[in-house]
Amino acid sequence: MSDLEELLAAWTRELAGRRLGGGDLHTIKRSVIDSYAGICASMADREILGEFRNLVTGPGAGSGSPIWGVGRESNITDAVFLNSILARRSDLLNTYISPNGMGVVHPSDNVALALTLADWLHWNGRQLLESVNVFFHLAAKFADYYDPEGYGFDHDAASIFWTALSIGQSLGLSENHLVEAQRIAGGFGFNSNQAAVGNVTDWKHCTYASGAMRGLQAAKLARAGFTGPRRIYQGEFGADHFFRHCETSLDIEPDLTSIIFKRWPALFFCQTPIDVAQELSSRIDRVEDILTVVVESYGHAMRNGLTASAFNPTSRAARTHSLPYSVATALVKPVEYSDFDAKRARDPQIRYLLEKIEVKEDPALTQKYPPATPCRIVVTLRSGDVLRHERDFSRGDPRDPLSDDDISGKLMQNLAPLADSADHSRILASLWNLERLDDLTELLKPLKRDLTATEAGNG
Numbered sequence: 286m287s288d289l290e291e292l293l294a295a296w297t298r299e300l301a302g303r304r305l306g307g308g309d310l311h312t313i314k315r316s317v318i319d320s321y322a323g324i325c326a327s328m329a330d331r332e333i334l335g336e337f338r339n340l341v342t343g344p345g346a347g348s349g350s351p352i353w354g355v356g357r358e359s360n361i362t363d364a365v366f367l368n369s370i371l372a373r374r375s376d377l378l379n380t381y382i383s384p385n386g387m388g389v390v391h392p393s394d395n396v397a398l399a400l401t402l403a404d405w406l407h408w409n410g411r412q413l414l415e416s417v418n419v420f421f422h423l424a425a426k427f428a429d430y431y432d433p434e435g436y437g438f439d440h441d442a443a444s445i446f447w448t449a450l451s452i453g454q455s456l457g458l459s460e461n462h463l464v465e466a467q468r469i470a471g472g473f474g475f476n477s478n479q480a481a482v483g484n485v486t487d488w489k490h491c492t493y494a495s496g497a498m499r500g501l502q503a504a505k506l507a508r509a510g511f512t513g514p515r516r517i518y519q520g521e522f523g524a525d526h527f528f529r530h531c532e533t534s535l536d537i538e539p540d541l542t543s544i545i546f547k548r549w550p551a552l553f554f555c556q557t558p559i560d561v562a563q564e565l566s567s568r569i570d571r572v573e574d575i576l577t578v579v580v581e582s583y584g585h586a587m588r589n590g591l592t593a594s595a596f597n598p599t600s601r602a603a604r605t606h607s608l609p610y611s612v613a614t615a616l617v618k619p620v621e622y623s624d625f626d627a628k629r630a631r632d633p634q635i636r637y638l639l640e641k642i643e644v645k646e647d648p649a650l651t652q653k654y655p656p657a658t659p660c661r662i663v664v665t666l667r668s669g670d671v672l673r674h675e676r677d678f679s680r681g682d683p684r685d686p687l688s689d690d691d692i693s694g695k696l697m698q699n700l701a702p703l704a705d706s707a708d709h710s711r712i713l714a715s716l717w718n719l720e721r722l723d724d725l726t727e728l729l730k731p732l733k734r735d736l737t738a739t740e741a742g743n744g
Contacts, residue, residue, distance in 0.1 A: 289518040289533070293423075294463035296535045297450045300419050310720055312541050313414050316379055316421065318716045319546055319692050320396035321728070323377035325699040326550065326622055328354045328736060330601075333374055333487075337367050338737045350405055356735025364401050365501050368732075369494035372397035375622060376490075376605045377695075379681075380545045380553040381425045382655045387531055388428035389440055389553070389585075392544060394493040395420035398448065400732075402455050403725055410715075410722030416455055423447035425539030434588070435529035439476035441492040442528065446470055448500025449507075458508055468513025470503035471524055484594045485603035545658075546681035546692070549620045554586040555611035556679035557660040562615035565664055565674050572617060572634045574666050580612055580644045581661040583651040591644050601625050612662065613638035653677060693717075703731040 305313070328334065334354040341352050341359040350364035351357075353371055358364075372378055378393040399420055403413045424447050433442035449470035453463045476496065480489045503513075518524045549559045558580060569575065582590075590608035598604040604625040605611075613635050614624045623629055650659040661675035678684045687695075696716070697709055704712060708731075715727055722728075 288464075288516050290464050290467040290516075292535060293446075293450060293467065294460045297419065297423065297454050297463055298460050300422055301415065301454050303415075303418075305415060305418060309418065309541075310414060313418050313421070314717060314719055315546075315689065315692055316393055316541075316544060317396055317414070317417060317719065318696055318713075319377075319379055319687075320372060320393035321400075321716060322692070322696040322699045323375045323393065323547075324353070324371045324397055324732065325696070325703055326377055327371040327374035328703060328732070329622060329699075330374055331737065333370065333490075334737050340367065350401070351729070351733045353732040354734070354736045356733065356738070361401075361405055362498055362501060364405070365398060366491075366494045366498040368401045369394065369397045369497045370491055373490045373493055374601075375699075376550045376552060376625075377547050377699075379547060381421075381428055381539065381541075381543065382545070382658075383425075383429045384540075384543070384655060385429060385531060386655060387430065387432045387529075388434075388443075390424045390428040390444075391493070391553075392421040392424050392541075394441075394444070394497075395424060395448075395451070398452075398497050400725070400729065402452065404729055406455065407724070409724060410719035413725065414719050416451070419454055420447070420451045421541055421544075422539055423450055425541070426533075426535075429537075429539060430530055430533045431524070432529040433475070433527075434478055434481075436527055437478050438528060439478045439480060439492045441496055442475040443524070444493050444496030445473060445475065445499050445503070446524070448497045449503040450500075452497075452501050453504035453507060456504055456508055458504060462507045465512050466500075466504045466507035468515065468517045469506050469511060470500055470513075471517035472513050473499045473503065475524070475527065481589065481606070482592055485592055485598065485600060485606055487600050487602045489602040489606065543683055545679065545683070546687045548680045548687065549611075549615075550605065550622045550625065551611045551620065552590055552606045554582075554589045554658070555606075555608055556681065557658045557676050558582060558586075558590075558608055558612050558662065559615040559620055560680050561660050561662045561674050561676050562612045563619065565662060565672055566616050566618075568672050569616065569664065569666070572638060574668065575616070575638065575641055575664055576667050577665045578612065578616070578638065578642045579663045580608060580642060581647040581650060581663075582608070582644070583654040583659060584646055585651075585654055586658070586660070587644070587646050595644075596639055596642075598630070601627075604630060608644050609639055609642045610635070612642060616664075658682070700731065703734060703736075
């Protein structure tokens with residue numbers, strides 16, 4: 286029987302050879318546009334762009350691959366790592382939940398990587414879409430097979446495998462070389478889940494990017510002729526030994542139409558709570574009228590959104606990954622990117638609400654996940670009035686979907702600081718017609734701007 290890495294290499298080649306029909310193209314384009322919007326939102330974060338600039342002014346700078354937001358170039362490895370962080374930084378990226386209850390993955394992480402490769406390899410629009418389709422299918426397939434968090438690894442831990450496969454396919458590797466790319470990638474090790482526990486730091490926004498960076502290196506090494514350890518998944522000390530997993534069938538393909546889009550720039554498991562809190566806020570005259578807030582949700586949300594730092598988050602990632610912080614913010618106002626900045630976290634109303642919030646698991650809600658992502662919030666006012674509201678699905682779930690117009694609006698809002706108003710409609714139209722673009726110059730131009738010039742004193 287073939288090793289799993291051999292089966293996956295063959296499946297990847299078959300995926301890449303498909304001609305996408307109209308429905309498939311539309312599904313992928315919705316995610317690309319949504320992801321592009323999230324990347325644009327991340328570029329409002331001058332702090333992270335300053336860190337990018339510090340890195341690319343050192344050795345390797347100016348070697349051909351643009352680093353977004355800083356107007357500079359570096360090597361392709363830096364570009365893959367740094368640009369991929371911008372897919373995650375805004376926390377607006379979409380989510381795939383395995384229907385068998387295994388893993389959770391953010392397919393749109395892969396869009397920044399695909400755009401970086403597209404620039405490097407001079408792809409046209411259809412090549413980009415076909416590559417994103419491969420990335421998305423592989424990411425979802427690994428989520429169907431693995432639950433790394435169940436054994437203490439980051440949910441992105443397996444990204445090192447699917448990025449090695451997808452990048453290898455983009456580089457034109459043979460099937461045998463794709464096998465070796467996976468084997469080499471597994472030899473690089475896996476991300477632990479330490480980034481998501483305790484005092485959550487901003488490395489949580491870098492976990493996928495670190496996998497992509499190593500996936501690129503694995504593909505390059507395989508192309509050069511290096512080989513890795515056999516049976517990297519199913520061997521005695523292969524990935525299956527470390528990750529909770531299930532039986533895999535490559536005959537059952539992930540349903541990309543089940544991908545959930547985010548409305549709010551926060552952890553996926555905070556989306557429904559934010560929706561519920563937002564709807565309750567219209568029934569509350571003043572924050573000071575709130576006596577208690579009880580948030581009830583499901584086990585998986587507790588595991589991810591109620592870490593040790595959830596009530597006193599000290600980093601942007603800790604705030605975007607905090608259920609109580611997200612609910613407190615949504616009870617005050619519509620949630621936006623700046624609400625997770627350090628300055629906003631010091632707002633007296635937010636601090637007041639964090640002391641009033643209790644978060645607990647409801648076993649009945651836990652039984653609903655997946656596919657539901659339920660939340661119930663009960664607010665008791667000083668008047669004695671009790672307000673209740675609950676939802677089973679977040680806005681953006683296929684059962685309560687974002688329309689094409691909603692996704693377009695998300696892009697236009699986040700693109701505004703990066704491009705002239707005259708260019709907005711043209712960029713949006715280009716994204717909705719990606720398969721017809723001969724090159725991606727116009728789409729990449731806003732991302733290549735130097736947004737650090739003023740801060741660096743050279744603008």
